[in-house]
Amino acid sequence: MPLLVALLVSGLWLYFQPWQYRAETQILLVQEFKEGLDPYNASRSNEYLSTILARVVSTNIFYEQVLAAGFNISRAYFSDNPEKQLRIWQSTVKASSVYDTGIINIKVYHEDKYQLEQITRAINFTLLGKHQQYHGGGDKISLKIISTPVYSQKIARPNLRLTLVFAGLLGLIFSFAIVYLLSDSESTDERVSAKPVKQEHQDQAGREMNIDVSFAEEPARINVPKRPDIFTPENRQSNKQTADVSLDKIDDLSYEEVIKKGSMDNVL
Numbered sequence: 528m529p530l531l532v533a534l535l536v537s538g539l540w541l542y543f544q545p546w547q548y549r550a551e552t553q554i555l556l557v558q559e560f561k562e563g564l565d566p567y568n569a570s571r572s573n574e575y576l577s578t579i580l581a582r583v584v585s586t587n588i589f590y591e592q593v594l595a596a597g598f599n600i601s602r603a604y605f606s607d608n609p610e611k612q613l614r615i616w617q618s619t620v621k622a623s624s625v626y627d628t629g630i631i632n633i634k635v636y637h638e639d640k641y642q643l644e645q646i647t648r649a650i651n652f653t654l655l656g657k658h659q660q661y662h663g664g665g666d667k668i669s670l671k672i673i674s675t676p677v678y679s680q681k682i683a684r685p686n687l688r689l690t691l692v693f694a695g696l697l698g699l700i701f702s703f704a705i706v707y708l709l710s711d712s713e714s715t716d717e718r719v720s721a722k723p724v725k726q727e728h729q730d731q732a733g734r735e736m737n738i739d740v741s742f743a744e745e746p747a748r749i750n751v752p753k754r755p756d757i758f759t760p761e762n763r764q765s766n767k768q769t770a771d772v773s774l775d776k777i778d779d780l781s782y783e784e785v786i787k788k789g790s791m792d793n794v795l
Contacts, residue, residue, distance in 0.1 A: 573629030
């Protein structure tokens with residue numbers, strides 16, 4: 528069930544997302560250096576300048592230059608609100624510098640293939656013609672298109688396959704979590720009810736064998752008689768009288784009779 532819910536939610540999300548095509552192009556930055564310059568420093572300089580130009584592409588100034596380049600680009604797509612306009616432009620155009628090469632990689636996304644082509648051509652045209660405004664290299668720096676725009680034939684954004692795979696994995700994780708929680712809850716209930724069930728089985732077995740199992744519920748009590756207190760005044764008086772009688776009897780007996788008697792009471 529969680530797997531179906533995850534797939535359903537991802538399907539609804541994909542349905543309401545704009546399905547866009549992609550165009551990709553590459554531009555190389557070429558710089559003139561003095562003789563004897565270290566190649567490492569030269570490559571670092573190219574990378575630095577290409578990074579700057581890649582960031583320039585995402586600004587609103589460059590956006591205005593692209594729209595003023597003379598291509599048939601729909602302004603209504605980018606809204607009239609400056610903040611929303613820049614946000615849509617940055618979502619439409621993605622520029623990045625390829626590490627240690629001086630190559631600028633540009634990707635453009637749009638729902639309409641014609642508008643996608645117009646925007647991509649306008650970006651290349653503007654970047655090649657106005658790049659000197661964004662660096663101090665002058666004529667020593669030039670740009671060249673090394674990869675003409677390549678347009679995708681299938682939907683590039685959102686990624687349908689990746690989204691469905693992610694939704695499936697998320698649904699499986701939730702499914703395993705629910706199964707684990709339910710099994711743990713059932714085992715807890717069994718442990719709680721195990722003792723009464725065991726007692727019931729013992730009672731049933733005892734009844735079948737005609738054995739009284741009441742002792743299992745409450746242990747039998749043994750009545751122990753109370754030990755008389757021998758130190759009460761009455762007991763002490765009685766013991767004294769008994770002792771006097773015994774001593775009198777001993778006085779009446781002769782020594783030979785005591786020996787013959789052989790009793791420990793007489794000896795005492």
